[in-house]
Amino acid sequence: MEIGYSSPRRGLRPLHSVLYFGASLEGDPISNEICYASATELALRIRNKTLSPLEVVRAHLDRIQAVNSKLNAVVTLADGAMDSARKAEAALMRNETLGPLHGVPFTAKDCFDTAGIQTARGSRIFANRVPRADATAVSRLKQAGAILLGKTNLPEFSLWSETSNVMFGQTNNPWKLDRTPGGSSGGEGAAVSAGLSPLGMGTDLGGSNRLPAHYCNLVGFKPTHGRIPLTGTWPDLMARFMHVGTLTRTVQDAALSLSVLTGPNGKDPYAVPVPAPGVPDLGKPLQKLTVGWCAEGPFAPVDSEIQKIVVAAAAALESRGCQMKPISLAEWEQRKPIEVGMNLLGGEIATYLEPFVSGHHEKLAPSSRRLLGSPMPTFAEYLKALADVERLREDMTQYFSDLDLLLLPTAPLTAHVHGAATFQINGKTVPASHAGSATVGFGLTGSPAISIPFGFSQDRLPIGVQLVARHFEESVLFQAALALEAHSGVFQQHPPI
Helix, strand or coil, rough: CCCCCCCCCCCCCCCHHHHHHHHCCCCCCHHHHHHHHHHHHHHHHHHHCCCCCCHHHHHHHHHHHHHHHCCCEEEEEECCHHHHHHHHHHHCCCCCCCCCCCEEEEEECCCCCCEECCCCCCCHHHHHHCCCCCCCCHHHHHHHCCCEEEEEEHHHCCCCCCCCEECCCCCCCCCCCEECCCCCHHHHHHHHHHCCCCEEEEECCCCHHHHHHHHHEEEEEECCCCCCCCCCCCCCCCCCCCCCEEEECCCHHHHHHHHHHHHCCCCCCCCCCCCCCCCCCCCCCCCEEEEEEEECHHHHCCHHHHHHHHHHHHHHHHHHCCCEEEECCCHHHCHHHHHHHHHHHHHHHHHHHHHHCCHHHCCCCCHHHHHHCCCCCCCCHHHHHHHHHHHHHHHHHHHHCCEEEEEEEEECCCCCEECCCCEEEEEEEHHHHHHHCHHHHHHCCCCCEEEEEECCCCCCCCCEEEEEECCCCHHHHHHHHHHHHHCCHHHHHHCCC
C-alpha cells in the first residue's frame, strides 16, 4: 500500500547525506515543512532515508523553543530525545527492521505515565511524581519506533473542559491566543496544531480529544472503548467510559497510530482482543454507506456557521455515493447526556479523589475546587444516570440498525475566550458545559468517534465535523473521514503563529 497524502503536497526538502555521518544539527534552521508534515509522511521519508530522525527531532525541538512560550502547550521536555534520535538513525543505517513510526516524534498528555519523566497530572499535589514505567500507550508508541518529545498541558486531573491549572498555567489556542484550545487534551491540541509535535496522545470521555481537534483544525479520534488499554493513565475514575486516543493532522495518522496502540495488555480489564483495523487505502473508493446526519437536533443551539459546515459535509458524502438520511436524534432531547455525565461524575469524584487531595486542598486549582464543592447527586439521581446510560446505548443500537454512520457537529461553537462561564449562540445564552453537548453522549456509549477539520468561521476559527460508528467499526469511520478530509483540504492550513 502506498502511504501518502490524500491530495498533492509540496515534498519535503531532500536530506543532505552528510547528516547520516554524524554532522551536528545544532543551530539548523526550523523547517516548517518538517514540523507541519504528517506522522505518516515523516515515517515514510525516514524509512526511505530522505529524512533523518535527527533532523526531524531537532526541527520539532527548535519549534518548541521558538513558539511554546506563546502557547504553553508543552510543559515538560523528555530528556534524551536527541539520544533516541541518534539510536534511531543508527538502526536505520544498519538496515534493521523498523517499526511503523520509526524516528517519528510524539508528545503525550501529562496524565500518561512516562518512565523517568515528571508526570504531574496538572496538579501541585503531584509536582514531584516521576513514574518508573511508561503507560501502555506510551510504551507501544516507543516500541513502534516513535520518540517522546515531552508532556503537554491539561486541566488538573484531566477534569475540566479548558486547559489551565495552578502548576503550569493556561494553554492558548494557536489560531487566536485569547481563545482556549479546549480540554482536557488542550495542550496536545495546541502543540500538534502549531507544529510542535506531529502526533499527540490524549484521553477522551466527554470530548477531551474531539473538542481540541475542532478548536485547533486537527483530527481528534476516540476509538471504541476497550480498543486501547488505559493502564498508566490517570485518573482511572469512570474507567468504564474513558478512552485513550490521538490528536493528529490527518486521518491516516490516526489510523496508523491505532494499528500500534490497540489490543489487550493483560492488565486493563476493559481492553478487548479485537483485531486492529488496517490503515485505510487512499486510493480505495468510499463504499456506499448509509449516513444519518443532524446539524443541530438535541445539541441546540448550534452556531449557524457550524450548521452550514455540517450541511456541506453531508453534501460532500452524498457526492461520494453515500445515502444521506436527515435524523433528529429526538430521544436524546430527554436523555440529556451532559446531565447524565455530570451526575455520574458528581457521584464518584469526591470518593475517588479524597485519598489524593486530603490535606492538600489549598493546592487545588479552582476548577477542581468547583467540582469537589458541587452538590452531590442524590442516590436516586445517580441511579437514574446509570439507567440513562443504558438507554443511550440502546438508542445507538437502534440508530445503527439501518445506518452505518452518524454525521454531526463536533461542538456547538468555535473556540471561545478563556474562562467563559456562559456563551451566546444564535442569540441564546447557554452555560459553558454546553460546549460538550455533541460529544459527551458518545463517550458514555463507548462508540468510536472522530472529529475532522472541515471549514473555518468568518473570523478564521477552525470548525470540525464529527463522525460516529458502530462499536469496532473504525475502518468505516476512517474511510468516511478520509473522504471528508480530501474534499475540504482545510487540514493543510496552519495557524498564524
